[in-house]
Amino acid sequence: MSTQISGRATRKSTVVVDEALSSALxxxxxxxxxxxxxxxxxxxxxxxxxxxxxxxxxLSEATISSLIEVSRTPVREALAQLADEQLVLIYRxxxxxxxxxxxxxxxxxxxxxxTLECANHVQLMQTITTExxxxxxxxxxxxxxxxxxxxxxxxxxxxxxxxxxxxxFAGREHVWVMLEPFKRQFDRVRWLxxxxxxxxxxxxxxxxxxxxxxxxxxxxGLGATVASHIxxxxxxxxxxxxxxxxxxxxx
Numbered sequence: 001m002s003t004q005i006s007g008r009a010t011r012k013s014t015v016v017v018d019e020a021l022s023s024a025l026x027x028x029x030x031x032x033x034x035x036x037x038x039x040x041x042x043x044x045x046x047x048x049x050x051x052x053x054x055x056x057x058x059l060s061e062a063t064i065s066s067l068i069e070v071s072r073t074p075v076r077e078a079l080a081q082l083a084d085e086q087l088v089l090i091y092r093x094x095x096x097x098x099x100x101x102x103x104x105x106x107x108x109x110x111x112x113x114x115t116l117e118c119a120n121h122v123q124l125m126q127t128i129t130t131e132x133x134x135x136x137x138x139x140x141x142x143x144x145x146x147x148x149x150x151x152x153x154x155x156x157x158x159x160x161x162x163x164x165x166x167x168x169f170a171g172r173e174h175v176w177v178m179l180e181p182f183k184r185q186f187d188r189v190r191w192l193x194x195x196x197x198x199x200x201x202x203x204x205x206x207x208x209x210x211x212x213x214x215x216x217x218x219x220x221g222l223g224a225t226v227a228s229h230i231x232x233x234x235x236x237x238x239x240x241x242x243x244x245x246x247x248x249x250x251x
Contacts, residue, residue, distance in 0.1 A: 018063055024052040025067045036074035040064070041081050048087050048098055049187045050153075055100040055247045059088060085184055100250045101185050103237075109186035113179060114230040117163065121226050124170040125214045132169045133215055139165065140207050147204055152194045155204075159190075162207060189233055192240050199236075203229070 024047035031039060044064075047053045059079060065072045079096050082088040089099045128136075139162045146155040167176040193199045206229045213222040241249050 020053060020057050021059070021063050021067060025064070028068050030068060030070065036070050037077040037081075040068065040070065040074050040078035043068070044078060044082060045085070045087060045184075048082070049184065050191050051188070053098050054245060055098050057098045059096040059098065061096070085181060087184060100247055101188050103249060103251050106185040106189060106233075106237075109183040110230065110233060112182045113186060114227055116175060116179060117166075117230060118223055118226045120167055120170050120172060120175070121210070121214065122219060122223050124166060125217055125219065125222055128169060128214060133211070135165065136162070136169075136211050136214070140204070140211055143204055143207060147200050152200055155200050156191060156194060159203065159207075186233065189237070189240065192244065193233065193236055195243075196236060196239070202232075206232075 025043060028043050030036070044053070044059070053059070061072045061075045061079070064075045079088055079090065083090045083096075086102060086105055087099055088096050090096045139158060143155055143158045143162070146152070146158060164173075164176050167173060206225060209225050210222065210229070212218075213225060
């Protein structure tokens with residue numbers, strides 16, 4: 001009897017893992033003209049950052065390979081890259097799982113992003129062109145539409161685009177690329193925050209304020225708003241830890 005129960009539990013566990021991966025990888029289409037490793041990496045990274053694959057979810061090379069119809073080699077290479085980014089944990093004898101959010105890395109990301117964005121945006125304010133301000137405003141209008149329509153995934157993508165463009169406006173596109181690895185844990189928590197009532201609306205209001213202060217050349221106001229905008233994530237951390245699964249965060 002115990003053997004039968006154990007067997008059923010094992011089969012049930014396998015089904016749950018497969019369902020999680022199937023859901024996260026649903027709709028993926030392999031581009032034969034691009035690196036398979038890069039594509040597997042990108043789709044898994046997105047799923048982890050957006051919370052579609054929760055911490056401690058098992059990531060079977062064989063299952064992923066089957067779901068997206070590639071060999072296990074690019075899957076193994078992609079998982080190794082994700083391990084370097086602290087997004088998965090690889091146990092040589094036991095397999096690979098999604099890593100929890102490490103608070104120390106979250107703090108690093110907050111610090112680096114707050115420091116660089118404050119400096120970039122204040123300096124950009126002195127040189128930003130009318131055309132760039134118009135584009136900035138257009139992105140914010142698209143964010144308004146996304147919030148009004150309840151399209152929070154779209155809002156988050158536009159949020160990312162806005163911050164990226166502000167670095168590109170200043171001629172610092174490589175700084176944004178450099179920031180990417182530092183902000184992975186930050187981005188995971190930012191996606192969690194989308195589930196907090198009123199967060200997207202508050203974030204949008206701050207974007208509107210940043211645009212207005214940049215257009216008005218309000219140095220002191222802009223610096224304070226950008227710092228508050230980035231650092232706001234820490235104010236919700238305690239509540240998020242209570243709401244999220246126990247395995248989501250580690251000190």
